[in-house]
Amino acid sequence: MKTLSENKCFGGVQGVYSHESTATGGEMTFAVYIPPQAKKGPVPCLWYLSGLTCTHENAMTKAGLQAHAAEFGLAIVFPDTSPRGEGVANDEAYDLGQGAGFYVNATQAPWAPHFQMETYIATELRDLVQAQFPVSIHHGITGHSMGGHGALTLAMKYPSQYRSLSAFSPIANPSQSDWGRKQLGAYFGGDESLWTAHDAVCLLKEKGWVEDILVDQGADDQFYDLLKPEALAAALAETKTAHSFRLQSGYDHSYYFVSTFARDHVAWHAARLK
Amino acid sequence: MKTLSENKCFGGVQGVYSHESTATGGEMTFAVYIPPQAKKGPVPCLWYLSGLTCTHENAMTKAGLQAHAAEFGLAIVFPDTSPRGEGVANDEAYDLGQGAGFYVNATQAPWAPHFQMETYIATELRDLVQAQFPVSIHHGITGHSMGGHGALTLAMKYPSQYRSLSAFSPIANPSQSDWGRKQLGAYFGGDESLWTAHDAVCLLKEKGWVEDILVDQGADDQFYDLLKPEALAAALAETKTAHSFRLQSGYDHSYYFVSTFARDHVAWHAARLK
Numbered sequence: 001m002k003t004l005s006e007n008k009c010f011g012g013v014q015g016v017y018s019h020e021s022t023a024t025g026g027e028m029t030f031a032v033y034i035p036p037q038a039k040k041g042p043v044p045c046l047w048y049l050s051g052l053t054c055t056h057e058n059a060m061t062k063a064g065l066q067a068h069a070a071e072f073g074l075a076i077v078f079p080d081t082s083p084r085g086e087g088v089a090n091d092e093a094y095d096l097g098q099g100a101g102f103y104v105n106a107t108q109a110p111w112a113p114h115f116q117m118e119t120y121i122a123t124e125l126r127d128l129v130q131a132q133f134p135v136s137i138h139h140g141i142t143g144h145s146m147g148g149h150g151a152l153t154l155a156m157k158y159p160s161q162y163r164s165l166s167a168f169s170p171i172a173n174p175s176q177s178d179w180g181r182k183q184l185g186a187y188f189g190g191d192e193s194l195w196t197a198h199d200a201v202c203l204l205k206e207k208g209w210v211e212d213i214l215v216d217q218g219a220d221d222q223f224y225d226l227l228k229p230e231a232l233a234a235a236l237a238e239t240k241t242a243h244s245f246r247l248q249s250g251y252d253h254s255y256y257f258v259s260t261f262a263r264d265h266v267a268w269h270a271a272r273l274k
Numbered sequence: 275m276k277t278l279s280e281n282k283c284f285g286g287v288q289g290v291y292s293h294e295s296t297a298t299g300g301e302m303t304f305a306v307y308i309p310p311q312a313k314k315g316p317v318p319c320l321w322y323l324s325g326l327t328c329t330h331e332n333a334m335t336k337a338g339l340q341a342h343a344a345e346f347g348l349a350i351v352f353p354d355t356s357p358r359g360e361g362v363a364n365d366e367a368y369d370l371g372q373g374a375g376f377y378v379n380a381t382q383a384p385w386a387p388h389f390q391m392e393t394y395i396a397t398e399l400r401d402l403v404q405a406q407f408p409v410s411i412h413h414g415i416t417g418h419s420m421g422g423h424g425a426l427t428l429a430m431k432y433p434s435q436y437r438s439l440s441a442f443s444p445i446a447n448p449s450q451s452d453w454g455r456k457q458l459g460a461y462f463g464g465d466e467s468l469w470t471a472h473d474a475v476c477l478l479k480e481k482g483w484v485e486d487i488l489v490d491q492g493a494d495d496q497f498y499d500l501l502k503p504e505a506l507a508a509a510l511a512e513t514k515t516a517h518s519f520r521l522q523s524g525y526d527h528s529y530y531f532v533s534t535f536a537r538d539h540v541a542w543h544a545a546r547l548k
Contacts, residue, residue: 008494009530064338067533220282256283259341 001132004029010070011036014060019128023120024083025113030125031056033066037073038134044273045075045135046164046266049121049143049150052179053099056080059144062255068263072270075135079121081146083114096183102174103150104198106187115187121150122158140164140269144258145227146171146179148215152200156207164272166214166265168258169221172232173201179226201228204235212242214268216261218251275406278303284344285310288334293402297394298357299387304399305330307340311347312408318547319349319409320540321436323395323417323424326453327373330354333418336529342537346544349409353395355420357388370457376448377424378472380461389461395424396432414438414543418532419501420445420453422489426474430481438546440488440539442532443495446506447475453500475502475509486516488542490535492525 004016012035021028037043046069048059056078059065069076082088082101089110091097097111106115129135141162143151148170155162174180175195184195196202213236217229229247236243251257278290286309295302311317320343322333330352333339343350356362356375363384365371375391403409415436417425422444429436448454449469458469470476487510491503503521510517525531 007526007528007530008492008524008534010534014530061336061529064341064533066530067338067341067537218282250282252281254281255335256281256288256340259338260282260284263341 001128009033009066012038012066012070014066016056021083021120021124023116023124026083026085026088028083028120028125029056029080031060031078032129032133033060033069033076034133035070035073035075038075042134042136043073043075044138044140044270045077045129046269046273047077047079047121047139047141047151049079049103049141049147050081051143051145051147052081052095054081054147055099058255059258062259063262064259065262065266068266072266074266074270074273075133077125077129079125082117088114095179096186100146100183102146102183102187102198103154104187108187108189111187118154118157122154122161126161138163138273140273142166142168142265142269143170144168145223145253149174149200152213153198153203156200156203156209159210163211164269165209165211166268168261168265169217169227169229169253170200170215170232171227173199173228175199175202176231177226177228179223201231201235204239204241208239209241211272212244214265215243215245216264217245217247218253218257219247219249220251221253223253275402283307283340286312286340286344288340290330295357295394295398297390297398300357300359300362302357302394302399303330303354305334305352306403306407307334307343307350308407309344309347309349312349316408316410317347317349318412318414318544319351319403320543320547321351321353321395321413321415321425323353323377323415323421324355325417325419325421326355326369328355328421329373332529333532336533337536338533339536339540342540346540348540348544348547349407351399351403353399356391362388369453370460374420374457376420376457376461376472377428378461382461382463385461392428392431396428396435400435412437412547414547416440416442416539416543417444418442419497419527422446423448423474426487427472427477430474430477430483433484437485438543439483439485440542442535442539443491443497443501443503443527444474444489444506445501447473447502449473449476450505451500451502453497475505478509478513478515482513483515485546486518488539489517489519490538491519491521492527492531493521493523494525495527497527
């Protein structure tokens, strides 16, 4: 693991690191915020998964999460959203390929060799963070948009790894949305029955989630139709999953929305990880 | 004035606007955050001046100021750092010309026709903001690095316009620094006696500041030698100016530093503007 930068922030350290990933077959960059409380011992760890076109950097610089992490004593991990670099497949569209890994393990060419983000996040980077940083074994997960999809689906796929779960305006039902059908088709092929294992609404119905879930969604989100929050709200109620689903009047899809409710999410995870 | 974007944020509105500026002879972009309290009447207004290479956008997205502005009920204005565009003089260096206006009115070619940032900020944009947004006549000013220099010098040049003053790691003594000598020489010519009117340390000694000043400076600032905080600390004490100068252990020059102490500055201004 290489240290690319470390900056003191709210009494803790915001670092950016890189490492050679076995899962994705290349160099991956990620960021970790370690709060001041970690000087006294391991702290719980919240994973923040970002949306389409993002890297580790967007949420790290724009979400204001460090202030809340320092207040509540959580570490935060900001992974990248896909493999990158020469030799890694890509697409001209912003919503497929690099910057759009969808947190799944692709099985189809040309994506399969590097697009193994599910294993990367849930296993490889998890092990690395656990080994290299003063974090406890208590991890939670959240994310925004495609990262909200990632948080919901990874939590349900790996329930023993994540004790707390929330999402900001997640892509909730990708198998029924243009933010999902193209990507699941590319990464898994045309057999739609394979897609539901990577769709939060379907997973809620098939596997469920034993803890509770916090979801914030902007009512004026410009991508509302692509996110399918109504399908998520219905599935949460239908499956009797304990949750708080908040439709926030006037808010859009931007980081102005995420930053506004970031403290509520950190507090939510802190209460459940301690 | 044109509205480029508006996003709901912490119950208020983060907007980006542009207008044709008489002072700088071209189109200028700026941002304003209006907190939720403004629905009930005019709110005090804090000006945040940015540093070298920045636009209106850096602090708007990275400083986390909106959360505090919403908490304390202040509007925040984020101006650009220079005129821009075709026909506007520039220099290959990052620290002269576009992105580096130093908040002064240049008298020398090729800068004089557009680089009139002092008049732009203190008069033209002030009048525009006063006319177009629900802000009271109580204004404060702060800034980072070159913007800290701008805040300190504009406040002392226009004491009737600014009732509260603070700065993050300001360029404190530009007439004695490589962050200043080149620029003051370019904008005002070689007569160094003309430079002191645009140097916070010199202005403190010549004109002073009747209110108090908050200054935060990172002890591990990578530009410490260029900023001359020791000259500012000495001048504040020598002139018996009421102030709080805080050297913050371990912090550097980045927005991780600014965001960490942003709430203290907003609280400082709010207490003095109400």
